[in-house]
Structures are given as C-alpha cells and as structure tokens.
C-alpha cells in the first residue's frame with residue numbers, strides 16, 4: 001500500500017499535469033466522467049512522441065514487422081471466438097447499503113486508502129495484545145459515525161464488541177489486519193461466515209460475481225440484440241482476424257509480426273490511480289507469429305532452447321518459442337531504456353504456472369515503479385496457437401500457412417523417422433493434455449508443410465507509459481534566485497525523445513527588434529524539425545524555469561553577441577541544457593545538426 005508521502009507525490013504530479021496542460025479530467029466543466037481523461041497540448045505531444053517511438057522501433061526499424069489500423073468495432077463473433085464475451089470479467093461485489101460497486105480483488109487495496117480504516121489502524125495493531133475495546137467503542141460512537149456509518153461496529157457497537165470478545169476468548173483472535181476488519185463488520189458468524197465491509201461506508205458487500213468489462217453499443221438505426229457490438233477491449237483480436245489478409249498481401253514470411261496502436265475500452269469497475277486504470281485507453285500491441293517448435297525441429301533438426309546467458313541479440317532460424325519470448329522481453333527492455341526508463345525504475349514479474357491463462361505458455365509483466373506501487377506497464381505473453389485456432393474454428397476459414405521448405409524437409413524423412421517424430425510429438429502433447437489423435441493429425445499437416453503459427457505478444461499501454469514517463473521525469477530541486485533566496489522548483493527531466501517541447505527559443509529582450517527578428521529566424525530554422533516554443537516574455541531566468549517545469553531539454557537565447565556586439569560571436573547563440581544548467585556558445589549554422597543529434 002502506498003505511503004502517505006507517495007500519495008502526496010502523486011497529487012503533485014496530477015496537479016502539475018492540470019496546471020501545465022498535460023492531462024485534464026474529461027468533461028471537467030460538467031463534473032468529470034470517471035475513468036476518462038483528455039490530454040492537453042503538452043500531454044498530446046508526449047503521447048505522440050511515445051506512439052512514434054514504439055512504431056519506429058517495432059515497425060520501421062525492423063524488416064519483419066508490418067502495421068495495421070483496424071476498426072474499433074468488430075463483428076460480435078470475434079469476441080465470442082476470443083472468449084471475451086463469455087469470460088472477460090472481473091469479480092464484482094455491491095454494497096447492500098450505499099450500492100457502490102467494488103472490484104473484489106481490489107478490496108484490500110481500496111480499504112487501505114480509506115480514512116476510516118486509517119483512523120482505526122491508528123488505534124493500534126489488532127491481534128497482538130489485548131484488544132483496544134475502549135478505544136474501539138469511543139471510535140464507533142464518534143468518528144466512526146461519519147466515516148463508516150454502516151459498519152456493524154458503528155451501528156451496533158456493544159453487540160459487535162461483545163461478540164468479538166467471545167471469539168477472542170475462544171481463541172479465534174483475528175489473525176491479521178484484514179480479518180480484523182471482517183470481525184468489525186460482523187455481529188456474529190452467520191451461515192455465510194464473515195461479512196466483508198464496503199470500503200466506502202462499512203456496509204455489507206455481496207458475494208463476488210463476474211462483471212463483463214466490455215463496453216456495449218449498437219450499430220444501425222435500431223438498438224437491438226441483433227446489432228449489439230462491443231467497443232474493442234484490446235487491439236490484438238483485429239490482428240488475428242486480419243492475419244491471413246496481411247500475410248497474403250504483404251510478402252511477409254514467418255517469423256513476422258503485425259503491430260497496431262489504437263484505442264481500447266474496458267468498463268473497469270474501479271478506475272484508479274489517475275490514468276493508470278482508465279475506461280478508455282490506448283494500446284500498442286504486436287502479435288509476432290512464429291512456427292511451432294515441431295516445425296522448427298523438422299526444418300533444422302533441432303530446437304534451440306533458452307539457457308542463462310543465451311545471446312538474444314540476433315534471432316536464429318532454429319529458435320523455439322521460449323527463445324523468441326525471451327528475445328521480445330529483451331527487445332522491449334531495450335525500448336524502455338532508449339526513452340529513459342532504465343533498470344532503476346523497471347521490474348519484472350514472471351507469471352507462475354498457476355497465474356497463467358490456460359492457453360499461455362509463459363507471460364512476463366514489465367513493471368514500472370509508480371509512486372502508488374510497482375505496477376504493470378506491459379505484458380509479454382507466449383500465447384501458442386490459441387487465438388488463430390479459435391478464429392479458425394469459429395469462422396470456418398483456414399488460417400493455416402504453407403511452407404514449402406518444411407514440406408521439402410519432411411519428404412526427406414524415412415517412414416521410420418516419420419513414425420518416431422509423430423510418437424515424440426504425441427508424448428509431448430500428452431504432457432499438455434492433448435490427444436494422440438490431434439497430435440497425429442497435426443504431424444500429418446506438418447509433413448505437408450502446413451501449420452497454424454504460434455504467437456508471442458508484447459502488449460503495452462500508451463497511457464500507462466505516458467504516466468510512467470511523467471512520474472520518472474518529476475523532480476523537485478532547491479535553487480537560489482538572483483537575490484540568493486532559495487526556492488523549490490519543479491523540473492521534469494524527460495528524455496529528449498519524449499519531451500513535449502524540445503527547444504525553447506528566446507530573444508534576450510522583446511523590445512529590441514533586431515533580437516526578436518533573429519530569434520524568429522532561429523525559430524523558423526528549427527520548427528519543422530522539432531517542436532519548438534518561442535517566448536519573449538519575462539526575465540530570462542523565469543523563462544528557463546518555465547521550460548524546466550514542462551521538461552524542455554534545451555533553450556536557445558539570442559543576445560547582443562548574436563548580433564555581433566563581440567564580432568567573433570556574430571551569429572552564435574547560447575544553448576542552455578536543462579539538467580545541469582550548462583550554457584554553450586553555438587554557431588547558428590551548426591545548431592540544427594547539433595540538436596537533432598541530441599534528440600535522437
């Protein structure tokens with residue numbers, strides 16, 4: 001649970017975002033709409049920079065990936081086939097008193113944020129020594145009435161406390177803080193056991209039930225079940241559905257990827273932590289298609305497996321799925337490093353077998369250390385052939401590929417070698433609870449050069465990344481002004497690639513037409529290459545401070561030396577660096593090349 005200090009930091013970031021035009025609450029003048037956010041002028045620039053950086057790294061700089069820009073609304077059958085219509089749900093409870101909805105798996109996190117829980121916790125740790133019964137009674141009759149009016153302890157303090165005392169007497173002392181709150185919400189154990197308190201009012205929560213997260217809409221003039229559609233909850237499915245069209249039209253060969261950036265929508269029960277969990281957000285997803293390991297075995301006689309220290313820099317034809325998965329974790333880590341998010345702010349969660357989706361072979365979450373906790377930025381999953389197989393089954397259309405080299409490799413096998421190959425695959429599949437018949441049919445197709453590719457999916461959230469970049473950039477520093485008075489200043493230390501404005505351009509004085517004209521000329525020189533901001537108002541120190549606060553990495557000042565007051569400095573400017581305040585004298589003729597080098 002976040003410490004108070006970290007909440008304060010988050011509040012400062014949220015407030016800066018609004019004050020300087022990074023992120024606003026959606027529909028704010030109407031009271032806002034929960035889980036929706038608008039990006040202001042600076043936020044829109046950061047998002048665009050991050051979107052471009054992803055597209056550049058994943059599509060442009062590679063010769064094995066191509067892009068897609070699919071519609072947000074897909075045929076409803078897509079979501080039936082993918083499993084989203086039936087199972088894309090979070091467990092939800094409702095408060096019987098205040099009617100608020102709570103995501104059951106976030107109950108404790110929400111509880112820990114509530115002031116009634118914090119004020120109770122301040123009375124002392126339960127479960128260790130004697131219960132602070134007197135304090136609890138006083139709390140129930142005072143603060144509790146305002147903070148948690150529907151908690152059993154507040155509605156019926158004497159009954160609840162005497163029941164609690166009996167339980168303690170019997171040796172049923174709450175074993176931890178969570179159970180302590182269940183005790184305070186329960187007057188006596190009923191058939192259903194403990195009552196779980198609502199984080200908002202302390203009232204009784206219903207049993208969790210699944211709540212589908214897809215946002216519904218209708219297309220066409222009449223809203224009916226026949227034209228029900230969903231706003232896509234992920235961009236990935238459109239890639240699977242268009243996989244064959246892309247393959248047939250793009251001259252790509254397995255292994256290859258299809259990437260997409262676009263909006264996704266989830267009716268999150270409790271959107272929270274600023275933009276971290278929103279109802280409308282953007283994803284950047286790659287579906288990277290690889291041959292099944294069995295095809296690699298036939299083609300290359302061996303499947304290279306991952307081991308500690310394996311070289312992941314250049315993909316090899318004999319890589320199996322595990323090496324491809326590790327490769328993408330390394331590639332994505334490198335991407336984050338390249339935009340200024342290094343090992344100090346990232347972490348990894350390798351999902352344990354019990355956490356994995358039933359079809360996934362492995363999944364690693366790349367985590368970022370947000371002020372409110374270390375949370376997921378991107379998931380990289382090895383999804384096998386699940387998605388393409390589902391769409392093949394539900395659509396009745398073949399999503400198989402033909403590989404001539406594979407067929408040729410298979411024709412070289414003797415009958416005996418084929419039989420032993422099939423037997424090996426059957427044994428392997430048996431370990432994964434798949435039938436011998438299916439394994440044999442799969443091998444028969446492989447021998448003809450036919451298979452459905454497997455998938456490695458790096459899936460990142462653009463809004464989460466924007467928030468991560470903002471949090472990593474946020475710094476406060478003490479600085480003395482010209483009169484020696486120390487003041488606290490905020491500096492956003494964005495990596496130059498992510499910074500919304502790259503260069504601030506200032507004439508030293510605004511009432512000197514020659515300075516203004518020269519500064520305008522420098523602005524015109526740079527503006528089509530990078531986002532620049534021209535500012536002629538206020539003392540130069542104030543102008544630097546304003547740019548520091550929004551993270552501009554470079555400022556250029558045009559002064560009298562630029563105009564030739566010192567002849568040797570004619571047509572030079574001062575280039576000031578945000579992070580160390582260093583100031584270099586640079587020729588205008590060399591400025592563009594120098595800046596572009598630093599912005600790469």
Ligand code: GAP
Pocket residue numbers: 233234235236266268275276277278279280281282283285376377378379457459460461462463464
């Ligand atoms: N196709 C796989 C997929 O959608 P996911 O883990 O549900 O996987 C991928 O989502 C990424 O999308 C997450 O790592 C996160 O960055 C982002 N994301 C998911 N739900 C989000 C939400 N409610 N608000 C903001 N970003 C979200």
